[in-house]
Amino acid sequence: MKRSVVAVAVAVVAVATTVLAGCGSGSGSGASANPSSTVDASGDTGGALNAVGVAPEVAQKVNGLPLAGTPGSGLTRGVTATSVKVGCVNLNAFFPNPDTAFKARIDRANAAGGVNGRKIDFLGCNDDGGSADANLAISKRLVEQDQVFAMMQFSTFATPQVTDYLNQNEVPFYGWGFLPGFCGTRWGFGFNGCVVSSGISSIPYGWALTANNSMFPASGIPYQDIKVAFIGTDNDSSRSSFDDAEKVLKADGGQTVYNKSIMPLTGVTDYSPYIRPALAEKPNAVDLNVGLATFGQVVAALKGGGYTGPVFNTSGYLPGLLERQPALAAALEGSYSLSVIPPVEMKTPFNDQMVKDFEGANVQLSQATIFAYAQADMFLSQLAAAGPDLNTKTFDQAVNGGGYTYTSSTPGGPASLPFPAGHFVPADCGAPMQVVNKKYVVKGPYKCFTSVQTRP
Template identity: 30%
Template sequence: MRAPRLVAVLAASTALAVGLAACSSDDTNDDAPAIAAEDVKVGPPSGWSDGGFAPDPARLKCGQTASDPTRGVTDTEITVGGLAYLTSPNGSSMAGTELGAQARFDRANEEGGVNGRRINYVGTLDDGNDPTRNSAQAKALVDQKKIFAAIPVMTSSANYLDTFCSETVPFFGWGFNQGFCDTTLGFGITGCQFPGDGVSSTTYGLMIQAMFGGDASGKTTALVGVDNDSARAGLRELGEQIRSVDIDTVYEENPIPVAGLTDTTAVVNAIMTSNHGAPPDVVLYVADFNSIIKLTEAMTAAGYQGKNLNPVGYDPRLAASGFEGLQKSYTIVQWAPGTATDIPAVKQLVDDFAKYVPDAVVSLPAMAGYWAADMFVNAATEAGPDLTVDSLLKTLNSDYSYYVPDAVPETRWPINHAVSAPCASIVQLNGTKYDITSKLACGSLIRK
């Protein structure tokens, strides 16, 4: 069966593949794990260890006070709007993220707003995945829409930062572009996806352990990525995360062209013999959706019996269609999936979608938009009734933490301006449903 037309999965691939492919190669250390394997433990989605890491405050940009601290806020309302690639030339997009935000804002307004102020959500502008348009739309949000804060921000380009920084505009979203990193203004729901300062985490290693019931001793992993510099650095970073729990990596290559993979033969042959002439136990694909599908199907055709892991395969439309290309594949998700309705906060999200945006799909972009809006509502409420841009940022950057129990991992600020929360969940596509292999859990940050 062919894949249904998706607006989410390619975006999800970009979000994780690009975000996890951003470490400087200068920080990479391919030697022994940074901490002893027996000391690396899986833990709850809050209270994770920071490993002694703290960002350098001098590195955080845009720390000035606002020239117009009451921009977009009155005694009765707060004006907000978003920026995302709702369309793009290659067909992938973050469409649905605006509906997720709308659902959360609608519920907030029905419940009385934020400290008595109604949220005036002016919608999300589409940058078309065009860097020039990204910059222009950011200016439109500030100059024409007069927004207090930008929610949700889900773009590939960070050109918006010039305007948001100069005008002191707080922004909330999924931190898979570099605008979310090393500034005082950007708040990703799982932090900054571009780790720096020689810090890593145990996340991927622990998730692979979970795929084997918590014990992956003696298991091997192959990592397959895209052929560019950032992706090569990113694959090395993921290799470190996996080796941190004493899982061997037998293949770490980037043979997939940026334009996508056509002939899979050479890659499949290399993977199938990478473990001393035998296949590895796990293959982790970090690439575009179409290339991952081609490789997964080709590996199956070659008789591969191990586990396939990717960052793109969670989308309700795939399950609903019984899509064959990713059957039995595992997907890593940075928060609890929408199928986890036994979690009260996830059930609330699903109910809010049904009530306020009944035609929306509970996809990864839609959930990201919802949680970004939820983070803003939480922080603005905590900032109190005398709300200004400066009071909001002071609240957020003064040991603020955001956590939705068992649904969205804890982030802490300012630490997550520089690194992502070391947390994830794992789902597996089985027939027309996703089974949750590992509930949302966290590892720890480690210094390289």
């Protein structure tokens, strides 16, 4: 299945916005797994505890669409009577030490007897060093030599050459659904679904995340009064994501007064020429899609131009990072962002268990480790659904046959996600966050929304 250039470019922006996530982070020592502030959502039965990630009408639209990839043929690669072998590839520079979180979740499952009588034999993670060719070579070794049944892919270099190989060889692979290989494929499972469908022409429908715009009313400005300036870096993915956001904003009754992604990602010393045209349109809200390394300078240019309203950055929620990088915390002060799963600052049974698992295994809290834990939780759920007679056919039938929905192992985790719909649409959920006194603060409940169709 051929992927569009726009979708591949989304990964570049994801790297740009999270490029500082790995800086100053270690494997286990350092920042505590405990969040710096807490909102109790343990009684939020209508939100965080029972979040449904895909609206029924959206799921109905995509159910029945053909999946790319080899149907399960009954392979037992990596499966014995007592174990299931799992591999991992990551990009450690940007997503450091996800193996510690994978292992923390898997160790708890193994301690409870495994899944259907089988322990998980996790081989640890291999760093691809930022090379798609290295990722492919490692993936092939894990499949053909180490004989893994499934694989965790936590790298922006899991390009179509990698995911097509895994998809053709009946290897379930798990990751963050902003890469094209997690969209429309039989064996690719984003823990938050497929979030880049708008940019992938090979699947028939595109969907915009309504949750992303839920940051706006968290600032106190109702949709009917908001006038947003979207300012982004000069790439197709920024333009695509902002076009989606503008469609959602219009559906919610808001107004877009400026939408341009023309700012160079690097090499700029004076951002005012890119800010002045946006401020001339008199916005009362500014949504930025810029690298965190330059976020403070862009905000300074906004303030220097007389802007005093709220600033938004969808990708600005990076748990654990503010404590490790005070300068970044100062740059993000006051800005709003979004957590796509219930944030660690929100008390839920899932988060309580995760923090306990992290502390027991000395896992450092970060975006990478939280998302890795979520991926492992989904894999364990799907493994259980496949039943004791485990092979690629029983797995495929159980998970992609239309009767399976991922639900977190304890309430208050990632939103429930039905498959095969999750191969085509996102889990459209989020909680608005704000940086206050250099800490993330929850500014609203964790909610799920109906995605807006962007094409055809």
